[in-house]
Amino acid sequence: MHDNEYRILVINPGSTSTKIGVFDNDISIFEKTIRHDTVTINSFANIIDQYEFRKTTILETLDNEGINISKLSAVCGRGGLLRPIEGGTYAVNDVMLTDLRSGYAGQHASNLGGIIAYEIASGLNIPSFIVDPVVVDELDPIARISGFSLIERKSIFHALNQKAVARRVAKELGKKYNDLNLIVTHMGGGITVGVHKQGKVIDVNNGLHGDGPFSPERSGTVPVGDLVALCYSGEYYREEIMKMLVGQGGLVGYLGTNDAVKVEQRIAAGDKEASLIYDAMAYQVAKEIGAASTVLSGKVDAIVLTGGLAYGKGFVKSITDRINWIADVVVQPGENELQALAEGALRVLRGEEEEKIYPGNFKTVKI
Secondary structure (H helix, E strand, C coil): CCCCCCCCEEEEEEECCEEEEEEEEEEEEEEEEEEEHHHHHCCCCCHHHHHHHHHHHHHHHHHHHHCCCCHHCEEEECCCCCCCCCCCECCCCCCHHHHHHHHCCCCCCCCCHHHHHHHHHHHHHEEEEEEHHHHHCCCCHHHHHHHCCCCCCCCCCCHHHHHHHHHHHHCCCCCCCCCCCEEEEECCCCCCEEEEEECEEEECCCCCCHHHCCCECCCCCCCCCCCCCCHCCCCCCHHHHHHHEEEEHHHHHHHCCCHHHHHHHHHCCHHHHHHHHHHHHHHHHHHHHHHHHHHHCCCCCCCEEEEEEHHHHHHHHHHHHHCCCCCCCCEEEEECCHHHHHHHHHHHEEEEECEEEECEEECCCCC
């Protein structure tokens, strides 16, 4: 039992919106997606220049909802593109702020999360955190070897949701996350399959523009020789190829949409091509999970399917029918990122975990 009551503001910036939530301990009392005018967003030369605008909008929204920020215990933002770090809840510090502002590993709206959290929290003299950013890197050395000496495999995946869901499943099983071997598959615009061995993600496909199953928007692993030939065909610029791989790959490339619901409607109407492509995506997800089970030598406590695509019963069944011989399959649909951020901050506030200091002593990995 926990006697203390903690009120936590969580902030998750996206490209044209900012999701915010207020939690009393792990119970949500307010959530809202603030939509930003595209013209206004595009008027800023760089993403980082949006900081003051978004911060002001957040504070105005909270004020309009009658939420007194002086009662906050902490502010937690979505972690951005930072140096590779191990998973956990990190206190926002000067080194982190410098890396977020400079775009150490790239410019992305999520970089604003830690900055805004710090600025709001510092004015209230309360702590600010980030939790499990996409750059969480806990790969085993053997998992970094790509087979091509000039390229090292990178850990870029849906760490926030994967870690949060893994902890929830562990709790449901009456065990600790650090005592379990899990395969967690996040299925959204990108798809990542993480091997969670006793609290560390020791292997995972690069869900941004790397390998793994194709997804609604990304091509995943493609035949390397054919891709090289396409790149040097003279028909495409580098940017065009990248767009075809990330954003216009996967379902978009084959079927012209990233909307799984529309694809399922087409299948129900008898569209055989849509049926083949959709089942191929499930097939590739199942195959990646099967490969992940070998990393654990088959000693898998549970397989978890999460993300938006996990709402699709037919899609989930297609995957489950191929993998349920490995271990029990647990379905946790959705992303629940605001909840995950609040839970990460709460674990530190309650003393269940120690806050981590960025960048710590973690090894530097080439970006």
